[in-house]
Amino acid sequence: MSDMSMRGFDRANPASLQDLSPDLVGDRQYIASGNAGEPIGMILDISGSSSAVALDLKRLQECTEDADPSVALAGQVGSQIKIRVGRGWLLASVRAQRQDSKVDGGILASIDFLGEGDEEKLTGKIHGFRRGVTRYPIPGAMVYPATSNDLRQIYASDGRSSIQVGTVFPTRDIRAGLYIDALLGKHFALLGSTGTGKSTSAALILHKICESAPQGHIVMIDPHGEYAAAFRNTGLIFDTTNLQLPYWLMNFEEHCEVLLTARGEARQVDADILAKCLLQARMKNRLAEGMGKITVDSPIPYLLSDLSNILQNEMGKLDKGTNSIPYMRIKTKLDELKGDPRYQFMFSGVLVGDTMAEFIAKVFRLPAVGKPISIIDVSGVPSEVTSTVVAVLGRMIFDFAIWARDEETRPVLLVCEEAHRYVPNERNADGSSVGRILSRIAKEGRKYGVSLGLITQRPSDLAEGVLSQCGTIISMRLNNDRDQAFVKAAMPEGARGFLDSIPALRNRECIICGEGVSIPIRVAFDDLDEIKRPASADPSISELWRQSGGEEEMVQRTVMRWRAQGR
Known part of the structure; x- marks a missing residue:
C-alpha cells in the first residue's frame, strides 16, 4: 500500500491532508459535532460508479456508540457514507468490506456512488440531492458518516406525488x-x-x-x-x-386454448376449422352486419348454439377436405363447456348480449x-x-x-x-x-x-x-x-x-x-x-390441533359445497 494511503488518517497533521487531495481543503472547513464531523476512512481508487475505500476500524467502533442510528452504522455493509467533492457532497453505499492488514485502518471496503447534493453554508446539511455523479472525488478524499439529518434531506419528497409506506432503515423517523x-x-x-x-x-x-x-x-x-x-x-x-366474463370477448388464440384438445399437426387442422366456423358465428350478429368486414378476433357476440350448428353443418359437407373427427373434437369440447357448471361464469347463455x-x-x-x-x-x-x-x-x-x-x-x-x-x-x-x-x-x-x-x-x-x-x-x-x-x-x-x-x-x-x-x-x-x-x-397448527368439536358437520358442509361446484 502506498505512503499516501498510510498517511490518510493522520488527522493531527493538516499539512498531510492538504497534500493528499485539493478536495480535502474543503473537508477542513466542514464543521460538525461528534462522530459525524470526523472522517472514518479515505478513498483509495476510483472506477466508474464504484470505489475502494480504506476504513479505520477504531473510528467505526467509536461510531457504534453514537446516538444517531445512521452514524452508528457508518461503514457497515448497506450503510451510507459521504465524500466531499468541491463544495458539495457525494453519497455512496457500502457494498462489501474485508480485513486487510496492508490498509491503514485495517479494513478495505467497496462502495457504490448513489448521487450528489449541495451543502447549506450555515448548517452543513445536504440539500438539492440528485441521482448520478457529475464530479468524482480524488484518491485521498476523506469519507464521513452520513447522518440522519443528511438522509432526511435526501429522502425528502421533491414535490412529486408520493405515498409513504414505511420507515427508512436504520433511522427511527424518516419516512420512506x-x-x-x-x-x-x-x-x-x-x-x-x-x-x-x-x-x-x-x-x-x-x-x-x-x-x-x-x-x-x-x-x-x-x-x-x-x-x-x-x-x-x-x-x-x-x-x-x-364476474360474468362473456365468452365471445376471447380472441381466436384464446378460443383455441379453451376449445382445442388436439396436439401436433392435428391441432393446426382443428384451428383452421375453428377459425372458419367462429367467423361465421360472429357474422350472424346484427353488429357484424352494420360493421361490414370483421375478423375472427373481433369482439362480436355470437351464440354458442350457432357455433355448434355451424360445426355440425360443416362436418356434413362432402367437400370439407378432412374427416369428421376434428369437427367432433371441437363440438364435444364446446358441449362440455356449456354443460359444466364450473364454467357458467363464462360460458352461459345469459352472456350473449352486447x-x-x-x-x-x-x-x-x-x-x-x-x-x-x-x-x-x-x-x-x-x-x-x-x-x-x-x-x-x-x-x-x-x-x-x-x-x-x-x-x-x-x-x-x-x-x-x-x-x-x-x-x-x-x-x-x-x-x-x-x-x-x-x-x-x-x-x-x-x-x-x-x-x-x-x-x-x-x-x-x-x-x-x-x-x-x-x-x-x-x-x-x-x-x-x-x-x-x-x-x-x-x-x-x-x-x-x-x-x-x-x-x-x-x-x-x-x-x-x-x-x-x-x-x-x-x-x-x-x-x-x-x-x-x-x-x-x-x-397455527399446534393451536388448531388442540381444538375439537363440530368436525362431522364441517365435513358434511364441505362435501355439499364440493359437489355443488362440480369439482
Whole structure:
C-alpha cells in the first residue's frame, strides 16, 4: 500500500491532508459535532460508479456508540457514507468490506456512488440531492458518516406525488416514500419468499395508492382469494359468482386454448376449422352486419348454439377436405363447456348480449366512484382456463388503452399475484397467450397508460425480459440462492450493497430501488389495520390441533359445497 494511503488518517497533521487531495481543503472547513464531523476512512481508487475505500476500524467502533442510528452504522455493509467533492457532497453505499492488514485502518471496503447534493453554508446539511455523479472525488478524499439529518434531506419528497409506506432503515423517523408516477409509469415488481409478509405489503402499497387516487383504475388478479378481505370496503370483489366474463370477448388464440384438445399437426387442422366456423358465428350478429368486414378476433357476440350448428353443418359437407373427427373434437369440447357448471361464469347463455361496454366500465372502474380497485378472485376458476381468463382481462386492458388513444388517457394498473404462473421463464414457458400479452404490456404498456405490477415468490421462474422492464423493484427476503442472484442481476449497480442484505431482511422489511425512489433504500413497512390485511396469515397448527368439536358437520358442509361446484 502506498505512503499516501498510510498517511490518510493522520488527522493531527493538516499539512498531510492538504497534500493528499485539493478536495480535502474543503473537508477542513466542514464543521460538525461528534462522530459525524470526523472522517472514518479515505478513498483509495476510483472506477466508474464504484470505489475502494480504506476504513479505520477504531473510528467505526467509536461510531457504534453514537446516538444517531445512521452514524452508528457508518461503514457497515448497506450503510451510507459521504465524500466531499468541491463544495458539495457525494453519497455512496457500502457494498462489501474485508480485513486487510496492508490498509491503514485495517479494513478495505467497496462502495457504490448513489448521487450528489449541495451543502447549506450555515448548517452543513445536504440539500438539492440528485441521482448520478457529475464530479468524482480524488484518491485521498476523506469519507464521513452520513447522518440522519443528511438522509432526511435526501429522502425528502421533491414535490412529486408520493405515498409513504414505511420507515427508512436504520433511522427511527424518516419516512420512506414511493413516487406514484414513476412507480406505476415504468411498472414495478414486489418479490419475496413465502412468509415474509409479501401479501400484506402488497395490500399496504395498493391501499396507499387508492387513498392517494380514489378515482384511479386498478385491476388485481388474486389467485388464492386472499385480497377480498383487505379491499371489501374500498373496492369491488369479482369471483365466479359475479364476474360474468362473456365468452365471445376471447380472441381466436384464446378460443383455441379453451376449445382445442388436439396436439401436433392435428391441432393446426382443428384451428383452421375453428377459425372458419367462429367467423361465421360472429357474422350472424346484427353488429357484424352494420360493421361490414370483421375478423375472427373481433369482439362480436355470437351464440354458442350457432357455433355448434355451424360445426355440425360443416362436418356434413362432402367437400370439407378432412374427416369428421376434428369437427367432433371441437363440438364435444364446446358441449362440455356449456354443460359444466364450473364454467357458467363464462360460458352461459345469459352472456350473449352486447355487454362489452358495461363489463369494461365495471371491471376497470370507469368511473371509480370512490372504489378504484377490482379484485378478480380466480381461485374458483377451473385450472384449465385460469390462464385464459387472465389473458382476456390483460388483453382487454391493453386493447382498450390502444383504441382509446384519441380520448383523454385513463391509466389502468394491472397487478398480478403469483406472476411467475403467467409469465414464466423460457424453461417453463408453455406458449400460452397470457404470457404474450403480459410481456407486451411490460414492453409497450406505458406508451398507452397501462401499468403492470408483478408479485411473486419465485423471481427466478419469472421471464427475465419482463422483470427487466420493471422500473422499480421491491425485494423482501429471498431464501433461495437462485432467486437472490436473479434479482441482483436485475437491479442497478448502485443497489448492490443493499442487495447483499436481502437474505438477512426481517419480515415486512424490503430493499427498494429504481425509478420509484430517490436512491436505493432499506425500508421497514408500516403496520396495516386488521381490516385492511389480506387473508394470508398462516394457521397455527399446534393451536388448531388442540381444538375439537363440530368436525362431522364441517365435513358434511364441505362435501355439499364440493359437489355443488362440480369439482
